[in-house]
Amino acid sequence: MGLTESVSNRRQLPAGLSGVSVVVAVLVYLVVDLAVKLTGTTVLAFGFHVIGGSLSVGSLLSMVIDGLLVGLAVGLAGIGLSMTYSILDFANFAHGDTVTAGAFLGWVAAYVVAGLGSGAAFADLFLFDTGQQLSVISAFLPVLIGLVVAGGGTVGVVLLVDRLTYRPMRGSDNISLLIASIGVALALRYLIAFVFGTQTSGVASSGARLQLIPGLAVTDNEIALLVVSVGLMLGVHLLLQRTKLGKAMRAMADNEDLARVTGIPTERVIRLTWVLGGALAGIGGYLLVLESGTISFNFGWILLLLIFAAVIVGGIGSIYGAMAGGVLIGLVDSLALIWLPSGLTRAAAFAVLIAVLLLNPSGLFSGVSTA
Amino acid sequence: MSTAHDVWDRLETLPDYGLVALFILAIWLLLSLFAALVGGPQAPNLAAGFVSSVTVLIGAFALLTLALNLQWGYTGLFNIGVAGFMAVGAYTTAILTAPTNPAAGAVPGLGLPLGIGLLGGMVMAAIVGALAALPALRLRADYLAIVTVALSEIIRLFVNWNGVAQLAVAGVEFGTGGATGISFTSPSGIVAGVVNGPFSPLVAAAESLGVSGPNVVNFVYGLTLLALVVASYWVLSRLVNSPFGRVLKAIREDEQVTQSLGKDTRLFKIKAFMIGCALMGLAGALFRGSAGYISPAQFRPGITFYVFAALIIGGSGSNTGSILGAATFSALLFYLPARLGEFFPNIGGQAPGNVVDAVAALGALDVSPLVAYTIANISTLRFVLIGVVLIYIIQRRPLGLLGHRNEPAASVDLRRPAAADGGEPRDARRASSARGSDGGGDDE
Numbered sequence: 088m089g090l091t092e093s094v095s096n097r098r099q100l101p102a103g104l105s106g107v108s109v110v111v112a113v114l115v116y117l118v119v120d121l122a123v124k125l126t127g128t129t130v131l132a133f134g135f136h137v138i139g140g141s142l143s144v145g146s147l148l149s150m151v152i153d154g155l156l157v158g159l160a161v162g163l164a165g166i167g168l169s170m171t172y173s174i175l176d177f178a179n180f181a182h183g184d185t186v187t188a189g190a191f192l193g194w195v196a197a198y199v200v201a202g203l204g205s206g207a208a209f210a211d212l213f214l215f216d217t218g219q220q221l222s223v224i225s226a227f228l229p230v231l232i233g234l235v236v237a238g239g240g241t242v243g244v245v246l247l248v249d250r251l252t253y254r255p256m257r258g259s260d261n262i263s264l265l266i267a268s269i270g271v272a273l274a275l276r277y278l279i280a281f282v283f284g285t286q287t288s289g290v291a292s293s294g295a296r297l298q299l300i301p302g303l304a305v306t307d308n309e310i311a312l313l314v315v316s317v318g319l320m321l322g323v324h325l326l327l328q329r330t331k332l333g334k335a336m337r338a339m340a341d342n343e344d345l346a347r348v349t350g351i352p353t354e355r356v357i358r359l360t361w362v363l364g365g366a367l368a369g370i371g372g373y374l375l376v377l378e379s380g381t382i383s384f385n386f387g388w389i390l391l392l393l394i395f396a397a398v399i400v401g402g403i404g405s406i407y408g409a410m411a412g413g414v415l416i417g418l419v420d421s422l423a424l425i426w427l428p429s430g431l432t433r434a435a436a437f438a439v440l441i442a443v444l445l446l447n448p449s450g451l452f453s454g455v456s457t458a
Numbered sequence: 459m460s461t462a463h464d465v466w467d468r469l470e471t472l473p474d475y476g477l478v479a480l481f482i483l484a485i486w487l488l489l490s491l492f493a494a495l496v497g498g499p500q501a502p503n504l505a506a507g508f509v510s511s512v513t514v515l516i517g518a519f520a521l522l523t524l525a526l527n528l529q530w531g532y533t534g535l536f537n538i539g540v541a542g543f544m545a546v547g548a549y550t551t552a553i554l555t556a557p558t559n560p561a562a563g564a565v566p567g568l569g570l571p572l573g574i575g576l577l578g579g580m581v582m583a584a585i586v587g588a589l590a591a592l593p594a595l596r597l598r599a600d601y602l603a604i605v606t607v608a609l610s611e612i613i614r615l616f617v618n619w620n621g622v623a624q625l626a627v628a629g630v631e632f633g634t635g636g637a638t639g640i641s642f643t644s645p646s647g648i649v650a651g652v653v654n655g656p657f658s659p660l661v662a663a664a665e666s667l668g669v670s671g672p673n674v675v676n677f678v679y680g681l682t683l684l685a686l687v688v689a690s691y692w693v694l695s696r697l698v699n700s701p702f703g704r705v706l707k708a709i710r711e712d713e714q715v716t717q718s719l720g721k722d723t724r725l726f727k728i729k730a731f732m733i734g735c736a737l738m739g740l741a742g743a744l745f746r747g748s749a750g751y752i753s754p755a756q757f758r759p760g761i762t763f764y765v766f767a768a769l770i771i772g773g774s775g776s777n778t779g780s781i782l783g784a785a786t787f788s789a790l791l792f793y794l795p796a797r798l799g800e801f802f803p804n805i806g807g808q809a810p811g812n813v814v815d816a817v818a819a820l821g822a823l824d825v826s827p828l829v830a831y832t833i834a835n836i837s838t839l840r841f842v843l844i845g846v847v848l849i850y851i852i853q854r855r856p857l858g859l860l861g862h863r864n865e866p867a868a869s870v871d872l873r874r875p876a877a878a879d880g881g882e883p884r885d886a887r888r889a890s891s892a893r894g895s896d897g898g899g900d901d902e
Contacts, residue, residue: 177600178600178603178604209814210812210814210815210818213812213814214812214814251849252849252853255853256852256853261599261600262536262599262600263852263856265600265603266766266770266848266852267848267849267852267853269763269766269845269848270767270844270845270846270847270848270849270852271845271849272845273763273841273842273844273845273848274841274842274845274846274849275845276841277838277839277841277842277845278842280838280841281813281835281838281839281842282813283813284812285838392607392608392611395604395608396608399604428619428620428621430615430618430619430620430621431615431616431619431621433611433615434611434612434615434616437608437609437611437612437615438608438612440604440605440608441605441608441612444597444601444604444605445593445594445597445605448597448598448601
């Protein structure tokens, strides 16, 4: 096994190296181009646009902030995907719909709490039909309660799904589990559509704007996303560093049989993995809706590939990788607008995903595993 | 349960073409009965509408499932970018056959005949498949899955981009039409021309029975697709029983052993991937573009997972199972539930407008609003059903309807001359359990 691996590695080395050098060359060009664009000059050669253009510092900064915010929420949601990928060893295609489920649970709770006593019909509150737009400033308590429900409710959903679907299949090969997760994704997504309908609802809009520099402002909802996601990432970091659970998870990701022999209660660790990953996915979805303002039954499904990109770019199994990968993918998704037309920015994020998988499947932070 | 098993056992002794034909006939009969139940005086036309729509669906899904079966069932390549390769085939066909001087606002194409367009679509899909396969095939199965689904989204976003909506290269104008899509020579329009031309007496006879002309055309289009399925089935079974196919099966079982026997497995995998992609491209043009119009929204990843569901229901690794799975999926899980919701909308009275009102009535022990709401929304719920069926099959019958069939990779018959007690010889048993080692031996 070891021998064949090293032989095939050597054979693939030249291809990998040339691929990496192409990527480096492209990156260097983009950085130089960005610098030239910021000075506002355009370099032409034989009438062709070679480098440069114009871009204001303000619009660059607002793109960076946009990408950072989306990236943080994607990274938060990606932690759960990364953990199940490394500990249960399968790509969970239902993770995007878990994010949606959390967002719906949380926002229903927030809406119902915000509408209590307003005389609005329960059905209208439940289906976001009152036309009310929540923000952190105007409805702090409902938004906070929604956040907690999003986390807790998603844990319930995820544990139920695990009990019904994955637990009878422990030990199956990763492709069988992947296919089961596709079934879970379909069932979850269309159950949400059955209850809430397929329309897109506006639920949140900013209550206040904070002017940073002229032409650049952040809203209260965006600040909330930043604070909560950074806080949660810090919390996960402490949990995994300072508790036995983190060590147990790392041991299981490394070798499940060995972990069990050592006396680690593997089934309990798996359940805690789902609890942690599910809560973070639900809160990630809730925060994404807080930032974007709208919710629909398939937004998590659409986001799934972006979450996969974050997890893979950061290295599967690495919590910090998922966080960093999320921010990186968020930035690519938003900064690609500088060089690409708006229809292709998402494609650029997926291209990064493919490039990382082909050139360095263990991710940019390979070697740094969980905690 | 045991009688059901008996019936199934007896059905399995049928030759494969008999099994498939019987299955499709049973589906036609079921839909006709349903039409007779709800149609009243319109029943014949309704039945014809049901049967022709479901025939088109079965044909299209069977083509896609056969293609995926070659890639996954035989070679073990986990491709979930089916939608992307369908889009490549459909868009190439559309660009090649769209008229050179279209109506105002539409995108011009190259104006070639449809046959050349379809061939071009298949070739293009195969080329894109090869380009994707070259670097990607050395990846782990789950990484290949993510790469292919990302590629299919990149393809969809690319044809959706308005930068390629209309181009002019060396004076020739063409394009994808961007988000608004592109119109081209309609495959079903050509079938309609044949049916309404030389076969017009047939249409007249059908109309005298109350069946409308468009339904006849649609049915013949479905039969054309089924004929293509038969042709692909024949080619694929020749292929997988050839020395080439034996190498594919060997790769699926153990790639390193195959390599050590001196086979260039990457080349075999790329070839199998290209053939599958070509078939997907053809199905994309004929299924999504049957009316002569395609748009990017028709190639979302969802369709990929429907094809997967069909293949898993049928049993990956079996061509006959692929067709049965496609028929089961498209008729019983995809088409019939939607019609149930359409024609039984008012069971239990007027359906409430939202789920809260439906559930609130439960407090007064009144179940009917919830029932009515469920039936009114059954076209949403059928996807839940598809998901649950997928989970059930992968848990309980991971080999699907026919996946347990024994297809050893050897060229000679491995069975020893029948033992005196009639028991299954050990070699054949081992060959079958090698394929189903993930615990699906409960069919024996």
